[in-house]
Amino acid sequence: MAVGFLSGLIVILKYFAQEGIISRIGTDLIAWRVTVAAFALGLGAANLIQVHARAIIRREKNADSSFLLLATMAVFTVLGVVSGPNSAAYKWFWDNVYQPIYGGIASLLAFMIVSASYRAFKVRNWQSAVLMISALIVILGQVGLVSRVFAGLPSLSQWVMSVPNTAGMRGITIGGALGAIALSLRVILGFERSYMGGGQQ
Amino acid sequence: MRRSWATAVQSIDRRVLYALTFVIVLLPLVRPLGFPLNITPNTRRAFEIIDALPEGSLVFHSVGFDPSGDAEVWPQMQALSRHFMSKGLRIVYFPTNVGGDMYAEAIRAQLAPKFGYEYGRDFAILPFKAGGAPAIAAMADFYSLYTVDRDGTPLSELPIFDGFRGMQDVSLITTSSTGDDALFLAVYLEPKFHIPIVVGGAATIMPVLGPYLASGQIKGIISGLAGAAEYEVLSEMPGQAIGAMDAQSAGHLFIACLVILGNVGFFAQSRAVRRKEGV
Amino acid sequence: MAQSIGTFLSGFFLITVYSYLFKESRLYRYTEHIYVGFAAAHAIVTGWHNVKDQALSPLADGQWLMLVPLCFGCLLYAKFTKRYSYLSRTPLAFMMGVAAGVTITGAAEASFVKQIRATILPLNNLDNIVMVLGTVSTLAFFLFIPLGSKKAANGKRSFMSLVSNLGRATMMVAFGSSFGFVVMARLSYLIARLQFLFSKVFPVISQ
């Protein structure tokens, strides 16, 4: 599709051109994408309404929570659009409803990392042995108490983080860059269009 | 007998693990243990770079986090801001996360008055710009991206922007971010303007930044809550981070014990199985 | 008053979220749906303000070009019509194209050229040797197309598998240490919530 090809090409040229007309158009395109994406939010909202309204109409098992979702969404959309996201009422709900749930969900990670380390670091072969040992070095290296006993641990942990870790991540990053470029190129040239109805060529 | 012990260690119910985690992290918060604290070279370097800036230098500070990640980054942002303000640096906060401006506002309301910082003259808050990498790339042409501050006041009316031409006039960029702000800054702004970048962020993204630190695209890193605690120690202005470090250490020891326990059980079990099979 | 209700609500929601760890309850389900609803509303509010500030206001100021993204945005909704639904693919292609362009330029300089340059080091100390060999072998691990035919000389194949194993080992060190490094970060999330819960809602911790 010509639109994808042109917009991709201009954005690439913009990066190297720095100034001039191409650069201006490229900057515009990048800004426009944000606007178009905002329109896509409407589609997402329509999807949520469709899924949950149907649950309510059909009186499915969790229709009560679907109702709660749609009601919350309606109330805060109206409040946010009419009075603005910086209004006192909106901020109050943001601070006392949204933020604690958001923070709570994020902090579930602390529990997940405990059960994951307990489960994942079993030494089954040489690879998992390497995995476990380097994890232990770094976990313990961050505890001030342990480093009073094993004086070399913090610097060993620092070394593992800054040398072999950097090497591994760098290898993945360089390879990933090549992959990302190749795939993006296929998108710009129109070889990847399963989303466009091309399916498998 | 031995096998049943090994099997039991192998299969502790996850709910038990969760309950233990809860208790072990909570106890040191109630009764601090006073574990010692290490100062890492990365934090020290970050501190020294900022400490060496002359009074009145202009610092841009990204606010790229929201409630989900504020546990690590918000203490850093406070520690950094306290240091900036005690040194008389001028600060421009630019939110890169939808929720970020709330924290910049908290600095304006709580911290700034303590240091006699006046909004518009000594510091300013820019509006949030969506888009991640492209938005940061667009900062290269500053006034095309920002024309007003967060309150909608034109930048030309703020004394801090008097004579400000663009990113070339910035002495330092710092971040408080759980996202890739630092990466985007290093990729899109550093090559053009050669502004030193000091990164504050979640400990998670730090390993990713290692390569950029090694290559000099980033000058210093303050990592996670521990980084914040170290910074509080270095700048001699204690805050909430130091108090949390005991709970951190307890949690680390707990996880290390679990990893070892899990492996001991695993070995005992596989040996018992092997013996039974007569291998 | 509003403050203490707020604190109570925050604590209530936090406990509900943690209840997920032990048992799925109706309370968690309600909390989840309120949250998803609020998150969607917030996204819409932010999106609306973005459209207003970045497209509608400039348009009102006479920047006619802003009609282009606005039209693209509207075209997304063509999919609800039967006849013109194909038009909705134009804005999708546009967004993919721009994202592809941004990806290519960012990846080429920062993640390819600069990373390679940073790995070019004199091999006169252990750190540099580990860095160079680790990076190169990790990169070699990802080779997709096997070099030479299957009948290639035995020696060569075992050399490649040695390199690939070295790459694997480097990655394992990297994954293990990154994992360990992040433990701290994850714990701090819990610490912050517990500090809040037990100093504001159930005052056990003195501040």
Add this chain to the structure above:
Amino acid sequence: MDRLLSMWFLVVFFLVSVLAMRRLSNGKDIPIRRLQGLDAIEEAIGRATEMGSTSLFIIPGGPFDAQAFAAFDILGYVARETAKYDTKLVVVNALPEAHAISVEVVKEAYKSLGKEDAFDESCLRFLSSGFTAGVLGIYEREKIGANFLFGSFYLESLTLAEAGHETGAIQVSGTANTHQLPFLVAACDYTLIGEEIYAAGTYLSRNRAQIGSLVAQEIGKYVGIGAILVLSIAATFAGS
């Protein structure tokens, strides 16, 4: 100088890709290294079908970039498989634009098998930034047999993968975000690392023209390896 170098690199990369795509589109097959994670997708869906459970596909809310494209490729394949076996698929999106494209991808997949009538748009769910909480809820309420996590993950990766493990589903994941790879590797059955996700579309479709760009990618890797080694050795002697 880096910018100039990257420009030349891109020019050469494009030329090599286009050339190789041309040559290969009617040329011979090129063998590609096996990617276990992708082979496991079919098995996972097969098992979900047997158990009468749902396949879940999660696209996270990182920046909209090439990782999202890679996720679409894999989603297309997963959707064709689930359509083939008439098994239930649920897709969760955090980004609005990714949601819009996912709908098209899944619809096309069903269409390509002549099963347009079986396509139900409500199997795609847009959850915006609330998607971690939403996915945890889906884990509890639906019986998940296969769980796919692909794209630009941030700190939610471990919660989703570890809680997903508790559901008993076979988990296949992939990301190029190096900071999240350790958790996916630890908690999932199969993980595609970095560039493997970008190659997934090509691997699954065996499209020869696409393999052409894979060739350019391979050459790029050899150039990278060569440059690092040769110049490092040169630097060693120049220094001494």
